[in-house]
Amino acid sequence: MQLKKYTDYGLRILMYLGAKEGAQTTDKEQGQLTRIRDICDTFDLSVNHVNKVVHHLGRLNLIETRRGKNGGFLLAKAPGEIRLDFVIRQLEGDEPWIECHNPYCVALPACELNGIVARGKELFYDYLAQFTLNDLLKKQGQLLQIFSTAS
């Protein structure tokens, strides 16, 4: 019962982008795009794994990815538009938390448990739905400092 690192990595990437982009002055020099390598250097992660998460975030339209030289990626929406429940549900996959088929459980027709757990799961996500990427950027300054020094 634990979130996958995959999911957390996705959130780290979003936090990284949010902190960085929020700090950029509004002049035309938007700075370089963030690259997979930047994330890996900062958090000391596997390039291949982050690769897949970035790709996934791109397919979810949470970030915009650009191929080719000087490519990279950036947030595709305002941080306030990125809800945590959506991110976690998508990256984690939202299978039921309790598996009654495969193999089939004989108690299923008379079981109250699966419903209770399923509703509890929804409460968890409902709570997450109150937060957006913005809420993860409360300490943006400190994040920026960490990210810049942890290269």
Place this chain on the structure above:
Amino acid sequence: MQLKKYTDYGLRILMYLGAKEGAQTTDKEQGQLTRIRDICDTFDLSVNHVNKVVHHLGRLNLIETRRGKNGGFLLAKAPGEIRLDFVIRQLEGDEPWIECHNPYCVALPACELNGIVARGKELFYDYLAQFTLNDLLKKQGQLLQIFSTAS
């Protein structure tokens, strides 16, 4: 992100005991104790795995186990006293749902995410705390029938 089968097995065992004991007339013939084999026959599970769960439930004082010939186990409390949050927390282990150390995450000092997820987790368990084993026995008759035929 899924409960362990181990945890579900524990709940099945409790449901089995609850359904069976609730049906017993109050005369002295309490019937035989339930044995690990009975559980395995009913749910088609591994004896070894159920063995461990039963032992665990015993250590938690949710069931009383008796060794030796004619041994077995039975509920140690009334079904209404067995709260689901307790059972699941204990069987599942209540580690944090997101692991920030091991390996250490540089964002930790400025991260808001772990707290949010931790509070969501508590909401999940708070919800489960509203229910007891009794709530899983709503369809006791049907459960009994299933358990008796599924030998």
Place this chain on the structure above:
DNA sequence: ATTAAAGATGCATTATGGATGTAGGTTATG
């Protein structure tokens, strides 16, 4: 055009931990 730098993609491999198996020990009944 050429080259280099970036993500995209598919497959292989490793690591982790849950699930299961084996063997024997301990306890209680009769």
Place this chain on the structure above:
DNA sequence: CATAACCTACATCCATAATGCATCTTTAAT
């Protein structure tokens, strides 16, 4: 003492997450 039950400590298997590797495609700079 023999048997039937749970107890305990391992060992092994297996599913899947995590990671690695190779290659392709796209794009920008030169």
